[in-house]
Amino acid sequence: MDEADARGALARLIEREGADYAGLSRLIGRNPAYIQQYIKRGTPRRLAEEDRRALAGYFGVAEEVLGGPAPQPAGRGGLVSVPRLDIRASAGPGATEADEERRGHIAFDPAWLRAIARDPKSLSLIRVEGDSMIPTLSDGDEILVDRGDGGERLRDGIYVLRIDDSLVVKRIALNPAGRSVSIRSDNQAYPSWPDCPLSAVEFVGRVIWVGRRMG
Template sequence: MDRVKSKHKMRHDLAEIPANDTARTALSVALSMQTPPLTLKQASRAIGRNDAYLHQYLNRGSPRHLPEAIRYQLAAILGVDQATLAHHDSLPKGARNADISHTATNSAPLGLQTMSSVPFLDIHASAGGGTLVDASADTATAALAFPRSWLRKISPSKTDALKLITISGDSMAPVLEHGDTVMLDTDQTRPTPPGIFILHDGLGLVAKRIELVPSTSPQTLRICSENQAYTNYQRTIDEVQIIGRVVWFARNL
């Protein structure tokens, strides 16, 4: 995505929104403050609507108000309070004065400081026999936003060390399936304790469970698949490049 064009588009959206329409203004600002900025098309898809849904909402006033379920979805994605995306008559009566007055005086940060973006790399780790992939060609093609407090729970490393990639193959099934998205901690490149790592084993970039073999010199790794149809093997630690430990995964239903 062209970040310069994306930011320009967000400013254009803001310019067309009436100054007193705090809900639409809050949404447009929140989208533009993502890193990289989230387009209206991307956000519409993320909430399961057609590509033009949020463009029509911001620029054509349709729908007039965002449904409550949509507000909560967007709030979770953008790291904002759903009340900032609500019009006065969309909130429960008892919540209007407190929530809207809070929004009016504290709308600039929008809670976005609580989110961090993790880049999605354009590489596939083979959960199979290995594929010839240049691990240095890790160009980020997209990013997903996660709550920082949640990221701290799954990894002690800084957010910059976290990357997302896609699994290809079935050697790690049923733990990791073909098409799964995994998050790597690239600061964790030593298998102590053992775990699932992404590594280059000399033949390709693979997802495997690895552990140190005790009392070996040179130090040796045991590289294992979860799928028993695949053979386990060993490499000396100097023969492989460990990219990072898998700390989280996601799967389509």
């Protein structure tokens, strides 16, 4: 892909998602003007590999969209195994965390994982318990949690949280006016907690995928 096409693709993604240049620059550890200079002036001429991977993961697109190499089909034995942990994230009153024993693995295409996560090694699958996140998440769903996507990159979305000794899965919304978040259940029958200080919540990781049995 021509680098001008990659800059144009990034600009369209930013406009579509309502993101801002400075925030994305900070996301990848750069100065606030970095992304704007890349798009408007072509400086740097090409994104560094780690920056491109982080931006692709943020927007949920393949690196190829932002000028990366075209993904190669995973050959036999070329899949990435993600551990299924014997712990539960409660979508209800709260589940006590057990020892994180592995109960098998699920294999994913590596190019797909790179498109949605910065580091596949930080991923794990855990089981949802309860109904407070219906209709988004149901009891028994398997969720893919990115443990590398926590406090420093925190943004609106669904996260696994540790509160006291329990794990819960909830939707969070950042308060732009201060260092606080709202913790919400998608099921309106359950309560929400507005304006919780960030210091009171431990963010285990962001939920980036869900799998469930049909029928």
